[in-house]
Amino acid sequence: MxxxxxxxxxxxxxxxxxxxxxxxxxxxxxxxxxxxxxxxxxxxxxxxxxxxxxxxxxxxxxxxxxxxxxxYTMYRRVPSGDYQVGVCTNTLCAVLGGDAIFAELQEHLGVGNGGTTEDGKITLEHIECNAACDFAPVVMVNWEFFDNQTPDSAKRLVDDLKAGRPVAPTRGARLCTYKETARVLAGFPDPRPEAVREGGSAGPASLAGLRLAKGEGGGSADHVVAPRPGRYPQDEAAPGHPSSHDAPLTTSAADPAHPSPPGAARGADPRPARPSGPAAEEGE
The missing domain is CATH 1.10.10 (Arc Repressor Mutant, subunit A)
Structure with missing residues (x-):
């Protein structure tokens, strides 16, 4: 048909x-x-x-x-809710509480992964990394960020969405419905004027390395990774290296328990040379 x-x-x-x-x-x-x-x-x-x-x-x-x-998972093949609630369950978010948030939301909403509530308001799913690890655990609603969540705050969030109460993302523009979000993703102008001037940004944890590299905040690039004196043979050979344990090594120095064969040149094949000529062909 x-x-x-x-x-x-x-x-x-x-x-x-x-x-x-x-x-x-x-x-x-x-x-x-x-x-x-x-x-x-x-x-x-x-x-x-x-x-x-x-x-x-x-x-x-x-x-x-x-x-x-x-x-592509961004396209729904079955009817979905007005609000797509995604809980990051990748490593950092998971260990900081993402798994607990996802489990409690499933019980609270009475749906499984990818399920939609009976009122058609919310579809719940676990999602992969949202590149917001310094705000973990992160929940996203229609691709807007809700940072540093807990099971209780996530349950309040979905309750507000179901009740039609105003919900403000942690950062970025105001929340809109899934259909409105899809039209913006199709490349049409965002109806939210604040979307032009607001947006997500990296958090303090992500920016710490940048500040150190610039010599800000009392640190410097030399202190990003501290040397480990005496742990590796090359520590004395590269005293000023900011990460001396990462300095170039020969094979034997890199792994004292399994040194290179005597006389083996760095990069050379340590296996015995294969014989060639008529004698070798007869032995095959």
Whole structure:
């Protein structure tokens, strides 16, 4: 059965938007990713109708569009909530409480990973690193940051979202719905004026190394990694090295328990030379 089409007024509006998106690229098929965001902004997920729409505009098969839509996790293939709540469970966030936050939110909301609450407000999922490790553990709602979360603060957050109470991200612009976010990702102007002047930034932990490298804050680049005197043979050979245990080594010095064969040159193959000539061929 062919996919149904959009209502006439919706189709006319999406056609105009699609032409604007495609015009940005030298080749039409390069516009597939933003077009998928465009159709997602209409229905909240990528439907069969949306896939056919993209295929028709780009001269692709529906199989080709489906292959891309099913590859990237940013495209939803089933109805999702107004707010995509993602809990980072990568290493640092996990050990600082991300796993506990995710477990408690599943119980609190009564959904599993990728599940949506009955009222259609929230979809919960665990997500990979958001490059905000110095704010761990991090929760994201429609790609806006909520930093330094705890199980209790995360539960208050989702309760506020379900109740329709105002919610402000830790940094960046105000929160918008998933459909609104998808339209921005399609490349259309962000309706939030504050989004132009506000945004995420690196936190103190990420910036500490930069300050030290610049000699700020009473430190210097020489103190970023302290030497470990006496631990390695080369410590005396590179007394001024900021990380003397990382100075170049010969194989035997690098691993005293497994030294190189006597007389082996650095970089040489330590295996015995393979014989050549008629005698060697006869022995094979």
């Amino acid at each position: 062919p996919a149904p089409d959009y209502p006439a007024d919706v189709r006319a509006r999406l056609d105009a938007d699609a032409r604007e998106v495609i015009a940005r690229y030298p080749g039409a098929r390069s516009a597939l990713l933003p077009l998928l965001h465009l159709v997602q902004s209409e229905e909240g997920h990528v439907t069969r109708t949306g896939i056919r729409f993209c295929a028709e505009h780009l001269g692709l098969t529906t199989a080709e569009v489906t292959a891309v839509a099913s590859f």
